[in-house]
Amino acid sequence: MDNLRLWQRYQDWLYYHPTLDLYIDVSRMGFDDSFYESMLPKFAVAFESVAKLEQGAIANPDEKRMVGHYWLRNTDIAPNQEIKREIEDCLVKIKDFTQKVHSGAIKTPFGEKFTDLLSIGIGGSALGPQFVSQALADINPQLKIHFIDNTDPDGIDRTLTQIKDRLKTTLVLVISKSGGTPETRNGMLEAKHAYEKQGLNFARQAVAITMMDDSSKLYQIVQEEDWLDCFPMFDWVGGRTSELSSVGLLPAALEGIDIDAMLAGAKEMDIATRETNVKNNPSALLALSWYYAGNGRGEKDMVMLPYKDSLLLFSRYLQQLVMESLGKEKDLDGNSVYQGIAVYGNKGSTDQHAYVQQLREGISNFFVTFIEVLKDRETKSIELEKNVTSGDYLSGFLQGTRQALYDNGRDSITVTVNEVTPYTVGALIALYERAVSIYAYLVNINAYHQPGVEAGKKAAASILALQKEVLDLIQNNSQSLTIQEIADKIDKSQDIEAIYKILRHLSANNRGIHLEGDRISPSNLQVKYMK
Numbered sequence: 098m099d100n101l102r103l104w105q106r107y108q109d110w111l112y113y114h115p116t117l118d119l120y121i122d123v124s125r126m127g128f129d130d131s132f133y134e135s136m137l138p139k140f141a142v143a144f145e146s147v148a149k150l151e152q153g154a155i156a157n158p159d160e161k162r163m164v165g166h167y168w169l170r171n172t173d174i175a176p177n178q179e180i181k182r183e184i185e186d187c188l189v190k191i192k193d194f195t196q197k198v199h200s201g202a203i204k205t206p207f208g209e210k211f212t213d214l215l216s217i218g219i220g221g222s223a224l225g226p227q228f229v230s231q232a233l234a235d236i237n238p239q240l241k242i243h244f245i246d247n248t249d250p251d252g253i254d255r256t257l258t259q260i261k262d263r264l265k266t267t268l269v270l271v272i273s274k275s276g277g278t279p280e281t282r283n284g285m286l287e288a289k290h291a292y293e294k295q296g297l298n299f300a301r302q303a304v305a306i307t308m309m310d311d312s313s314k315l316y317q318i319v320q321e322e323d324w325l326d327c328f329p330m331f332d333w334v335g336g337r338t339s340e341l342s343s344v345g346l347l348p349a350a351l352e353g354i355d356i357d358a359m360l361a362g363a364k365e366m367d368i369a370t371r372e373t374n375v376k377n378n379p380s381a382l383l384a385l386s387w388y389y390a391g392n393g394r395g396e397k398d399m400v401m402l403p404y405k406d407s408l409l410l411f412s413r414y415l416q417q418l419v420m421e422s423l424g425k426e427k428d429l430d431g432n433s434v435y436q437g438i439a440v441y442g443n444k445g446s447t448d449q450h451a452y453v454q455q456l457r458e459g460i461s462n463f464f465v466t467f468i469e470v471l472k473d474r475e476t477k478s479i480e481l482e483k484n485v486t487s488g489d490y491l492s493g494f495l496q497g498t499r500q501a502l503y504d505n506g507r508d509s510i511t512v513t514v515n516e517v518t519p520y521t522v523g524a525l526i527a528l529y530e531r532a533v534s535i536y537a538y539l540v541n542i543n544a545y546h547q548p549g550v551e552a553g554k555k556a557a558a559s560i561l562a563l564q565k566e567v568l569d570l571i572q573n574n575s576q577s578l579t580i581q582e583i584a585d586k587i588d589k590s591q592d593i594e595a596i597y598k599i600l601r602h603l604s605a606n607n608r609g610i611h612l613e614g615d616r617i618s619p620s621n622l623q624v625k626y627m628k
C-alpha cells in the first residue's frame with residue numbers, strides 16, 4: 098500500500114480516548130474489511146460473555162469461581178453488597194496502614210520508622226508489583242522495595258545482601274493468594290531465618306496478603322505467629338489479574354505511588370472496553386489484531402516493544418497475563434485445541450541492536466506491539482544536534498522500526514500514551530486484561546484457570562518426596578551403592594534418571610553425597626554418604 102493510502106488507513110482505524118489520552122493504531126495489521134466483518138458475530142458472542150463475567154457469572158467453570166477484577170476499580174458493579182463492602186474496606190485498610198507506616202505511627206519493634214520493603218511472592222503475586230514499581234516508583238521512594246520471587250538460594254542471598262543492615266527497618270510483605278505456593282513459603286522461611294540471625298522479631302515486621310480463610314496455610318501462620326497485619330486476597334481475583342487488588346495496591350501505596358489514580362485509570366479503561374462496537378473498543382481492537390495475526394490459533398508470537406525504559410517489565414507482566422490465560426489444551430467444549438499466544442519482548446530502541454534483525458528479515462512468526470510514550474522527560478531536553486534531542490531519536494527509532502517491519506510484510510500494533518503515570522499504567526493493565534478476556538471468548542477457552550501449572554507443581558512435589566526416600570536410604574547405608582541399586586532398593590527403578598539428578602544436585606551442595614567414577618557414564622557412578 099502506498100504512503101497516502103496507508104495514511105488514510107491509519108485515520109480510518111485510529112482509536113483515541115480523550116480522557117485517557119491513549120491511542121491504538123492497528124493500521125499496520127494486514128487485515129481487510131471482509132476479515133473484520135467476518136469476525137463481528139464472534140465478537141457479539143464474546144461481548145455477551147464478558148458482560149456476564151462482569152455481572153458475577155461463574156466464568157471459571159473448573160474452579161467454580163467468579164472472575165471479578167473489574168469490581169476492584171468500580172465497587173458499584175460488584176455483584177452484591179458484601180463484595181462491595183469487602184473491596185472498600187480493604188482499600189481503606191491499605192490507605193490507613195500506609196499512612197501509619199509513612200508517618201511512623203506503625204514502627205519497628207525498636208521504635209524506628211520502616212525504610213524498606215521486602216516483597217516475597219511469585220507469578221501474579223510478584224510480576225504486577227515489579228512492573229508497577231519500575232514504571233512508577235520514585236528514584237527515592239518512601240519505602241524502597243526489594244523482591245524475592247523465586248526459591249533460588251543465590252537470588253535470595255543477593256536480595257538480602259542488598260538490604261543488609263536495613264533489615265531491622267524492613268517491612269516484609271508475603272504475598273500468596275493460595276497461601277501454599279512453595280517458592281513463596283521458602284522465601285518467607287529464608288527471610289525469617291535472616292531476621293532471626295540478626296536478633297529481629299520477624300512476625301512483628303511481617304505482613305501477609307492472602308485469602309483469609311482456612312484454605313491458606315499462610316493465613317494460619319499469620320495467626321499462630323501474630324504477624325503485624327494481614328490483608329485479604331479475594332477468591333474471585335486471579336493471580337494474574339491481581340495488580341489492582343491488595344496484591345499490587347499495598348506495595349504500590351507503601352512505595353508512595355498514587356493508587357487512586359491507578360484505579361481511576363483502570364476504571365476509565367473498563368468503561369471504554371465495555372463498548373460493543375469493535376472499532377470503538379480498544380481491547381477489542383487488540384483482540385481482533387491478535388486473532389488476525391495468528392489465525393485464531395496463536396500462530397504468531399506477540400513481541401512487546403515499549404519504547405520507554407520504565408515500561409521494561411510490561412512484557413514480562415503480559416507474558417503471564419496472556420500465556421497463563423490463553424495457553425490451554427482444551428476449549429470450553431472439551432475439544433483439544435492447544436491454544437495460546439507466545440509473548441516476549443524487552444524494550445526499544447535497545448532491542449534494535451539485538452533481535453530486531455530477525456524480526457525484520459528472519460522467520461515471520463510474530464507481530465509487534467509498540468508502546469509509545471509521547472512525553473520524553475519531566476525537564477526540557479538539551480539539543481544534541483541542531484533541533485534534535487535524545488527523545489527525538491527514540492521516537493524516530495520507533496517510527497523507523499515500524500516502517501522497516503511493515504515494508505517487509507511484518508505486522509504491528511502501536512499503543513500510544515502521553516506519559517507513564519499511575520493513571521495510564523492502571524489503564525494499560527485494564528486494557529490488556531480485557532483484551533485477554535475478549536480473545537479467550539473469541540477462541541472459546543477458559544482464560545481463568547491454569548491446569549498446566551498445577552501439573553508441574555505436582556511433578557515437582559513428587560521429586561522432593563523421592564529425594565527424601567533416597568536420602569533416608571543412603572544415610573542409613575554405610576556401603577557405596579550404584580544409582581541402579583538405590584532405585585531398586587526403594588522400588589523406584591522407573592525413576593532412575595530423576596534419582597541420578599537428585600544425587601548430582603546434592604553432591605554439588607555439601608550435603609554428604611559423593612559421586613565417584615566417570616561422570617560421563619552415570620550408571621557406573623558409586624554413591625557414598627559421608628557426613
Ligand SMILES: O=P(O)(O)OC[C@H]1O[C@](O)(CO)[C@@H](O)[C@@H]1O
Pocket residue numbers: 219220221222272273274275276277278281335336337421547550551
Ligand atoms: O499467589 P499464589 O497463590 O502464591 O500463586 C502465585 C502464582 O502461582 C500460580 O497459581 C501458578 O503457579 C499463578 O497463577 C499465580 O499467580
